[in-house]
Amino acid sequence: MTNKNLLVELFVEELPPKALRKLGDAFAGVLAEQLKAQGLAPADAVVTAYASPRRLAAHVAGVAARAADKAVSQKLMPVSVGLDAQGQPTPALLKRLAGLGADASAVAGLRRAPDGKAEALFFDSVQAGVELAAGLQKALDEAIAKLPIPKVMTYQLETDCELPGWSSVKFVRPAHGLVALHGADVVPVKALGLSAGRDTHGHRFEAATDPVRIADADAYAATLARDGAVIASFDERKAEIARQLAAAADRVGGGCRPIEDEALLDEVTALVERPNVLVCQFEEEFLAVPQECLILTMKANQKYFPLLDAQGRLTNKFLVVSNIAPQDASAVVQGNERVVRPRLADAKFFFDQDRKKTLESRVEGLSKVVYHNKLGSQGERVERVRAIARAIGQQLGGDVLAHSADTAARLAKTDLLTDMVGEFPELQGIMGGYYARHDGLSEDIAFAIEDHYKPRFAGDELPRSPTGLVVALADKLETLVGMFGIGNLPTGDKDPFALRRHALGVIRMLVEKDLPLELTALLSVAVPAFGDKISDATPALAEFIYDRLAGSLREQGASAQEVDAVLALRPQRLADVAQRLQAVRAFAALPEAPALAAANKRIGNILKKSEGEGAAVNTALFVEAAEKDLHAAMQAIVPSADAKFAAGDYTGSLQALAALRGPVDAFFDGVMVNADDAALKANRLGLLQSLHEAMNRVADLSRLAA
Known part of the structure; x- marks a missing residue:
């Protein structure tokens, strides 16, 4: 073969x-x-x-x-069905064989073998290879x-x-x-x-x-x-383009480098068969336009690679990946320079026209822009974001932060009405920052307007200032609370309002900036801003955010069991979750952990079945030595564990509780919780309730049980 x-x-x-x-x-x-x-x-x-x-x-x-030919064994039917009392084939067997292209002569060669229930007939054949x-x-x-x-x-x-x-x-x-x-x-x-x-x-x-x-x-x-003058491999062509881009930038000198954009590189690789990188340039006067505008128009409309200098500033040179390699490339270079000039001129015109009106003068126009048919206009949305931003700002920084956040929130969406953002929606927020500086507003307000969409994507940076952080939080909360409030939830792979991304943005800001805000309270702050436009869907939204958090933590390497243990308690301060996970991981490595996790699961099950039967612990009702010893151990260990918990030492708190393993094991070995005496039973349930509460302050340890 x-x-x-x-x-x-x-x-x-x-x-x-x-x-x-x-x-x-x-x-x-x-x-x-x-x-x-x-x-x-x-x-x-x-x-x-x-x-x-x-x-x-x-x-x-x-x-x-x-x-290759291969042996095929097909189960036909039970022997009792395929053969009669005399061992002759039944009509059912003959019909089945006919369906396989065989006749009665194949009966003698059928194999008998048990199939788990009874003896069955099997037809063995060789299937010719295709x-x-x-x-x-x-x-x-x-x-x-x-x-x-x-x-x-x-x-x-x-x-x-x-x-x-x-x-x-x-x-x-x-x-x-x-x-x-x-x-x-x-x-x-x-x-x-x-x-x-x-x-x-x-x-x-x-x-x-x-x-x-x-x-x-x-x-x-x-x-x-x-x-054929074709590089057939996508990866080889991409590597060749990357090599030529770097070489062309080196020829330009001055520490220049092409802008890094993997999606653009992939797209250009898919446009050419024989790449040839050429250096082009445009008039320096266009550099007066914000570089984000020029870069976007060159990348999006022309598939060019702008060149940045050593400081990351845009130069007036750019790289073109041509699909032809003539001996004299001047015509190709001039053609691309001629094509890009009107694009840059448009950007300059938009920038100049937009600066003739202040952001403040555009605020009223937002009331004429529809946001959502159930949630009103962008103007109404801005008022809600302002209210949420003031409330968060007051909690985090008092009147000063609340005032600056309110100002930034009022102006944050006004660049939606500018010509530049109308042409390039990707620049919303960024252009607002430029126009705010032109209007004489402070850098704090300009940064907040520019940053309030952040993080825009996974791995994006967070807002740079407290004001920007507050407005970004308010903006995302307004979207989440509003959409959940009208029942507009993501389904499957459809998420038109990017609610998953907004939820991850809220999580990242709360965690990475270590904000002293509790999740449920934070969501509740946003609800009144909507008046009667929505229903309060705070519980469902909180679950959605915890689900996003769980997925994010698993992607970062935490085990599903650890994440489940920590998030089962629904910790309100998300900034604490990482420390709780670390504590659970350290606890799980202790030799006492498996026994305590199993005991904790057992205690939880007992308490569920006996809900409402527990009572305050009365030491006078202790009968067995094991329950006395457990109570004494708790009196000695739990206060220390609680103190460490209060101080944020979650690892120390759980490790202190590990010393309870011996008394807990002895309790379950020697004490009958469901005693016939009702008072005795209630007292023991009360003891277990106290133990359960002490052991599950950092995480639900029962989730660690195998």
């Missing part, structure tokens, strides 16, 4: 750049998975995905021309069907038959070529109305030959690079 490497390529019109990498990985992944499932490729076969603007391809190592052509056809059909296509196109293809005509084909883009090579041999498969061959096409303008003939599967990438 011959094993050779396999190459399959679909040659198509330009694929959607933002989806290219995913399409390439999916095509290669499903194709290889199907070949492995049919026994045509080994389970550890090396799979290489290729993806360029006009092709999806996969190289799979060690593919067989024909899969031929590569048939197996690859199935794999190719499956790979095409499972492509994560963002939007399907329907196009017409001339039929390949004696009668002329056209057929409709649906795919991400019109396909024009199919290559399928097993070693040097063409595999006769079809897809999207195309028959496989060994010819493909290279670069539109710079290919040395057309078509490009692929001699064998292993020559694919090298042949395309040599004859």
Whole structure:
């Protein structure tokens, strides 16, 4: 049986750049998975995905021309059903055999074996291995069907038959070529109305030959690079672009570096087949415009890489990744410089026009901007954010912070009415900061306006000032409380108001800034600002936030058991959670931990079943030595553990309680809690209640029990 490497390529019109990498990985992944499932490729076969603007391809190592035959054993039916009293086949058995392509002559060869309940009949046969052509056809059909296509196109293809005509084909883009090579041999498969061959096409303008003939599967990438002027591998093309960007920045000098943007690099990689990085420039007068505006228009509209100097400031030079490499690139450079100039001129015009009106003068206009049909206008929203910000500011910094937070909250949304933000919504907040400085407002207010959307994404920095922190908290709480209050909750992967991100933002600010705010009280502060527009959904929102916190902690490496133990108590100060987790982790490492966790779980179950039967502990009612000893141990240990808890030494508090293991074990070994004497039972339940409360101040230790 011959094993050779396999190459399959679909040659198509330009694929959607933002989806290219995913399409390439999916095509290669499903194709290889199907070949492995049919026994045509080994389970550890090396799979290489290729993806360029006009092709999806996969190289799979060690593919067989024909899969190995395999023994198949099929259970037919119980012996008592398949054979009569004389051992002859019943009609049911004969019918089943016929369905498998066998007849009565196969009865003698049937195998008898127990199936767990009774003896059954089994039909053993050898299944012929699939031929590569048939197996690859199935794999190719499956790979095409499972492509994560963002939007399907329907196009017409001339039929390949004696009668002329056209057929409709649906795919991400019109396909024009199919290559399928097993070693040097063409595999006769079809897809999207195309028959496989060994010819493909290279670069539109710079290919040395057309078509490009692929001699064998292993020559694919090298042949395309040599004859087609195409780097077929997405990763290799991306690495080459990154290398050229760095080299071009070095040539410019002055410590310049291209802006780092992984998404932009991926998108540009998906736009070119033969990258050639060129240095361009624009007039220095445009640098008077905030650099965020210039950077955004160059990246978003033109796919350029702006150059920053050693201090991170924008220069008037930028890098273009061209798809052609002429000997004289001056025309390409001049063309890109000519294209970018109107974009930058627009940004400068917007900036100049916006500064003719103050942010204060725009406040009234927010009342005409709809926020949500159930929650009113942006103007109404601003008033709610102001009220929440004043309340939080008062708690954290008194009148001074409350006043500055109120001022910033009143102006924070006004840049939504500016031309610049109208053109580039991504700049909301950022432009507000620039315009606030132009209006003569303090840096504190400007920073707060700029930062009140932070954190915008995972890993983003938090607001820089207390004022910004308060306004950011108020803004996110207004969104969360409002949306939960009208029942507009995230479902599955849909979260149009980014409530999950807002919740994580609130968590990060409370935790990383160590704010002395209790979660339930904080949520309750926001509710009155809505009046009768919402229902109070504070409990559901609190659970949502704890759920986000649990997920975040697990992502950071905490075990699910530890997180569950800490969050089961619903700690109100989220800033304490990390210390509680550390304490639980240290406690779990103690030799006493498993026994105490198990005892704690047992105590919890006892108290649940005997709810309301406990009483204040009366030492005069103690009968057994073990209950006296447990009470005495608690009197000696619990005050110290409580003192450490109050001081924030959660680790010390739990470790102090570890000394209770011996008395607790002795109690359960020698004391019957559910005594016949009601007073005795109530007293013992009261003792366990006191113990339960003492042991579960840091975390619910029963959650640590196996």
